[in-house]
Amino acid sequence: MSLPHPDDLQETWAFIEPSLYKILGTDDDSDGVTPDEYMSSYTAVYNYCVSRSKGGSTYRSSTNSILLIGSEIYARLKNFLTNYVLQLTKRPDETFLQFYVRRWRRYTIGAGYLNNVFDYMNRYWVSKERSDGRRDIYDVNTLALLTWRENMFDINCNILVAEILEQIRLHRLKQQNSPALLTHSIKSFVMLGIDIQDLKKPNLGIYIDKFEKQYLINTIEFYNTESNEYLKTHNLIDYMKRAEHRIADETSFATNFLDERSRRPLLETVCKSLIENHAPVMYEEFERLLQQDQFSDINRMYLLMQKVQSSLDPLARKFEGYIKSEGLMKIDNMDINDDNKGDRPVRKAPPKVLATDQQKKLYIKTLIAVYTKFVSIVEKAFNNDLLFVKALDNACRGFINKNSVASPPGYKGTSKTPEYLAKYTDLLMRKNARENDVSSDMSEDDVMTIFKFITDKDAFESHYRKLLAKRLIYGTSMSVDTEESIISRLQKENSVQYTSKMTKMFQDMKASTDLQAAFAQYVENKPNKKEILDDFNVYVLAETMWPFSAFKHEFSLPKELMPTYDALESLYNEKHTGRQLKWIWNLCRGEIKANISKPGKPPFILTMTLFQMAIILRFNEQDTYTFAELVDILKLPEEYVSGNLAPLIKYKLLNQSPPDAAKIGETSTKFTVVKEYRSKRMRVNFASNIKIEQKQELEETTKEIEQGREMFLQACIVRIMKARKQLKHVLLVNEVIQQSHTRFKAQVSDIKKAIENLIEREYLRRVDSDTYEYVA
Amino acid sequence: FLSKHPDSHNRPTSGNATTMDNGQDQKIVNIFNKYKDQSSGKIEIEGTIQYLQDLGIDPEDPASLVLSYTLGSPSTGVFERDSFVDTWEALDCTDLPSMTTFIKTKTANLHTNLPYLRKVYEFTFGYILEPHQKKVSAEDAAMYWQLLLQEVFPRVELWTEFINDDWQKPITRDAWNMLFLFLQDFEKDPKLENYDDAASWPSIIDSFVEWAKENEKLE
Numbered sequence: 001m002s003l004p005h006p007d008d009l010q011e012t013w014a015f016i017e018p019s020l021y022k023i024l025g026t027d028d029d030s031d032g033v034t035p036d037e038y039m040s041s042y043t044a045v046y047n048y049c050v051s052r053s054k055g056g057s058t059y060r061s062s063t064n065s066i067l068l069i070g071s072e073i074y075a076r077l078k079n080f081l082t083n084y085v086l087q088l089t090k091r092p093d094e095t096f097l098q099f100y101v102r103r104w105r106r107y108t109i110g111a112g113y114l115n116n117v118f119d120y121m122n123r124y125w126v127s128k129e130r131s132d133g134r135r136d137i138y139d140v141n142t143l144a145l146l147t148w149r150e151n152m153f154d155i156n157c158n159i160l161v162a163e164i165l166e167q168i169r170l171h172r173l174k175q176q177n178s179p180a181l182l183t184h185s186i187k188s189f190v191m192l193g194i195d196i197q198d199l200k201k202p203n204l205g206i207y208i209d210k211f212e213k214q215y216l217i218n219t220i221e222f223y224n225t226e227s228n229e230y231l232k233t234h235n236l237i238d239y240m241k242r243a244e245h246r247i248a249d250e251t252s253f254a255t256n257f258l259d260e261r262s263r264r265p266l267l268e269t270v271c272k273s274l275i276e277n278h279a280p281v282m283y284e285e286f287e288r289l290l291q292q293d294q295f296s297d298i299n300r301m302y303l304l305m306q307k308v309q310s311s312l313d314p315l316a317r318k319f320e321g322y323i324k325s326e327g328l329m330k331i332d333n334m335d336i337n338d339d340n341k342g343d344r345p346v347r348k349a350p351p352k353v354l355a356t357d358q359q360k361k362l363y364i365k366t367l368i369a370v371y372t373k374f375v376s377i378v379e380k381a382f383n384n385d386l387l388f389v390k391a392l393d394n395a396c397r398g399f400i401n402k403n404s405v406a407s408p409p410g411y412k413g414t415s416k417t418p419e420y421l422a423k424y425t426d427l428l429m430r431k432n433a434r435e436n437d438v439s440s441d442m443s444e445d446d447v448m449t450i451f452k453f454i455t456d457k458d459a460f461e462s463h464y465r466k467l468l469a470k471r472l473i474y475g476t477s478m479s480v481d482t483e484e485s486i487i488s489r490l491q492k493e494n495s496v497q498y499t500s501k502m503t504k505m506f507q508d509m510k511a512s513t514d515l516q517a518a519f520a521q522y523v524e525n526k527p528n529k530k531e532i533l534d535d536f537n538v539y540v541l542a543e544t545m546w547p548f549s550a551f552k553h554e555f556s557l558p559k560e561l562m563p564t565y566d567a568l569e570s571l572y573n574e575k576h577t578g579r580q581l582k583w584i585w586n587l588c589r590g591e592i593k594a595n596i597s598k599p600g601k602p603p604f605i606l607t608m609t610l611f612q613m614a615i616i617l618r619f620n621e622q623d624t625y626t627f628a629e630l631v632d633i634l635k636l637p638e639e640y641v642s643g644n645l646a647p648l649i650k651y652k653l654l655n656q657s658p659p660d661a662a663k664i665g666e667t668s669t670k671f672t673v674v675k676e677y678r679s680k681r682m683r684v685n686f687a688s689n690i691k692i693e694q695k696q697e698l699e700e701t702t703k704e705i706e707q708g709r710e711m712f713l714q715a716c717i718v719r720i721m722k723a724r725k726q727l728k729h730v731l732l733v734n735e736v737i738q739q740s741h742t743r744f745k746a747q748v749s750d751i752k753k754a755i756e757n758l759i760e761r762e763y764l765r766r767v768d769s770d771t772y773e774y775v776a
Numbered sequence: 777f778l779s780k781h782p783d784s785h786n787r788p789t790s791g792n793a794t795t796m797d798n799g800q801d802q803k804i805v806n807i808f809n810k811y812k813d814q815s816s817g818k819i820e821i822e823g824t825i826q827y828l829q830d831l832g833i834d835p836e837d838p839a840s841l842v843l844s845y846t847l848g849s850p851s852t853g854v855f856e857r858d859s860f861v862d863t864w865e866a867l868d869c870t871d872l873p874s875m876t877t878f879i880k881t882k883t884a885n886l887h888t889n890l891p892y893l894r895k896v897y898e899f900t901f902g903y904i905l906e907p908h909q910k911k912v913s914a915e916d917a918a919m920y921w922q923l924l925l926q927e928v929f930p931r932v933e934l935w936t937e938f939i940n941d942d943w944q945k946p947i948t949r950d951a952w953n954m955l956f957l958f959l960q961d962f963e964k965d966p967k968l969e970n971y972d973d974a975a976s977w978p979s980i981i982d983s984f985v986e987w988a989k990e991n992e993k994l995e
Contacts, residue, residue: 729976749982752978756948766976
């Protein structure tokens with residue numbers, strides 16, 4: 001086979017055309033190109049381009065630039081390709097898609113070879129033309145693809161897409177289909193996306209416009225129909241399982257068949273259709289699943305909904321609402337009569353005040369139980385998703401602070417939860433008698449759990465400090481280490497400021513121990529040493545830190561205690577001149593050894609309040625006193641005398657005449673000491689449960705909290721205004737709320753009152769009706 | 777009402793009552809001297825009553841407050857020489873008829889000139905304040921609200937009902953001043969629907985609105 005004349009286009013083209021045809025594939029693909037044909041085609045093209053470029057007219061006189069040969073043969077090639085593609089025909093026994101893929105695969109392989117045949121032209125003429133700015137000239141491979149696009153793809157796009165989508169439908173229905181058809185046909189959309197400005201830039205325009213859009217619409221329709229149909233005949237749990245599988249199917253389909261970019265829109269579409277569209281049904285079912293503790297199904301629901309972030313929020317809100325109502329219900333149904341768990345009718349409303357320690361404990365335990373239950377659900381079913389952690393926190397804050405016990409209908413004060421929690425902590429921290437060990441199932445962690453949710457942190461501090469103070473001065477605390485551990489946890493959870501008073505209380509206790517040692521030594525050298533109590537504990541407490549105030553009424557200390565009293569006063573004044581000791585008589589307690597046992601038995605040890613001691617000591621002198629006489633001796637207000645007498649009578653140390661309990665405080669009522677005291681125990685405590693004290697304490701604490709808040713708000717406003725000079729009302733109010741939220745939830749009305757108070761005291765003035773100014 | 781605070785104010789006088797000859801209009805000085813109290817050198821309650829009578833002003837009329845405001849009266853029924861003479865001189869009122877005309881004109885305009893009414897109103901608080909007090913009794917306040925504001929703001933009637941029946945506590949200056957703005961702002965809101973108790977209104981006004989709504993007074 002002889003090569004054509006290099007300078008003859010006609011001859012050269014005639015020489016190579018049959019080979020080109022074979023390279024691209026003849027109709028039945030029977031006649032492939034031979035290596036010889038391939039090589040000589042390459043040579044012929046090479047010769048043509050080279051010889052003509054050399055042959056005389058390499059230089060153009062006018063432009064003085066190299067003339068490269070190619071345009072004529074390029075034009076012929078382009079024409080050839082167009083005709084080639086147009087003559088391709090579908091066989092009667094194949095679908096269009098089969099035909100398209102069959103030819104496309106062959107054509108693209110051929111185009112690669114064709115590109116090599118025209119390698120020389122590509123390298124010189126084409127790149128020269130493109131670098132000169134010609135955007136309608138392409139390398140041969142691209143020219144082949146563009147020709148395909150124009151003459152095959154564009155014309156048949158609709159049927160092509162329709163047949164692809166049908167294949168996908170079959171694939172989804174798991175019916176027979178040919179994955180290869182999908183792979184190649186979908187890939188052709190990507191390959192045909194040629195950017196004629198920049199051939200190297202990947203361009204998915206065609207893929208997206210012609211295929212993906214339609215595909216996604218098709219997907220929505222498919223899954224909308226399928227999921228609706230499925231739900232008609234199956235329950236939600238089955239549906240969720242199916243949705244899981246569907247999403248997995250589609251994910252793997254995307255990986256295997258689609259361009260990477262489609263993965264996200266596809267999954268979004270599928271999830272929207274399978275999850276978001278059916279979210280209302282799932283929300284409905286959610287509550288039932290919670291009621292039945294179906295955690296794995298809830299987790300399944302969560303994992304599904306997590307795929308559509310916007311559908312998760314309502315689920316979290318539902319969860320929050322469920323916890324809250326469960327919490328409220330548990331409290332409403334709290335069985336406070338824990339002694340008989342019979343089949344009594346369920347109590348509708350619990351009593352407004354929890355009276356016993358057991359009830360208060362039960363209340364806190366109930367709160368903790370609800371919290372603990374849902375913490376574990378958040379972990380097991382929601383993988384500790386922050387959204388659900390937050391929902392749990394919100395719900396707990398809701399039902400813990402406000403419920404039928406903390407704020408019974410008609411009750412307007414601050415929540416009672418802080419008070420009960422403080423009591424709970426007290427039970428935990430107190431030394432307990434063995435047989436009544438209530439604290440065995442209580443823990444510091446419980447306290448901290450509920451503390452975290454309490455809005456009125458200041459109220460807890462007040463109640464807690466009050467009980468702590470008692471534990472400290474009565475020595476009823478189980479261990480100092482535990483006390484300190486709780487305080488450091490409270491401090492960590494809130495602030496140093498929050499626990500500063502409690503910390504100072506411990507310092508006072510320490511200083512008091514030192515004082516007691518100093519006192520013991522001081523007494524050694526006193527001439528009247530024998531008259532001074534040798535087992536005497538005194539605590540000197542900084543007035544502002546401790547929740548006690550000096551005893552406001554007159555009281556005549558029994559003469560037996562005067563030497564001790566005088567010695568302490570003089571020692572203290574020696575040590576600290578200028579300080580004033582105020583006595584809190586109502587908190588003083590002591591033990592009295594009473595020789596009123598049966599003959600031959602050891603004496604009783606009676607624990608009494610100082611007031612009771614003052615009463616009982618006088619019975620050393622005579623056996624009977626009238627109420628009026630006792631009041632005269634003690635110099636106390638009558639209700640203190642009667643209040644302290646009551647336990648002495650109740651536990652039969654004194655006999656009252658007339659015995660009518662209501663007559664205890666009448667002037668002429670007589671009290672006579674028993675000759676022989678009867679009790680199984682050698683130690684008897686008369687000091688607890690003095691009614692008058694308890695009532696007063698609660699009132700004081702409430703008042704203290706209110707005053708504390710008032711002070712806090714005023715200080716807070718002054719601090720803010722000092723820094724800002726001028727501030728709008730709303731901004732000031734917001735800032736105050738912001739700054740007080742770790743202590744309590746400030747009410748706008750209270751903030752307004754504090755502002756008015758400061759205006760009156762000329763710390764602030766109004767600049768206009770809506771703006772305040774700090775008055776320096 | 778002028779007899780309520782008999783000679784209870786011992787503030788230093790701003791002028792020296794014995795030297796008259798400091799360029800002040802003699803006619804006005806003569807009028808002042810006619811009413812002044814010989815021992816204090818100021819016009820006191822008795823002189824004021826006479827002065828009002830000669831001007832033809834009823835002490836129970838807002839005009840008497842306009843007069844006190846105009847002359848910068850330090851407290852109820854008291855006028856000091858310098859502000860008396862200087863003010864009338866500046867206003868070019870040198871005899872009783874021109875003084876009467878001035879005060880009556882101003883008083884007649886009170887109802888239409890709200891900024892002026894507000895000034896007289898805010899002045900009144902200090903004017904009726906008892907010595908060494910920061911608040912005005914509810915009773916006194918109610919009397920002056922009716923005297924000064926009733927006609928302009930009919931809501932004052934309900935307000936004083938609230939003060940008398942429910943509030944019954946002394947009134948601060950802030951509450952006094954803010955009341956005027958409240959009456960003005962909510963003049964056209966008969967049911968107080970737009971009232972926001974979180975806004976900067978003093979709590980006495982919050983209480984009023986709550987009381988009025990609870991007792992269905994806003995029809």
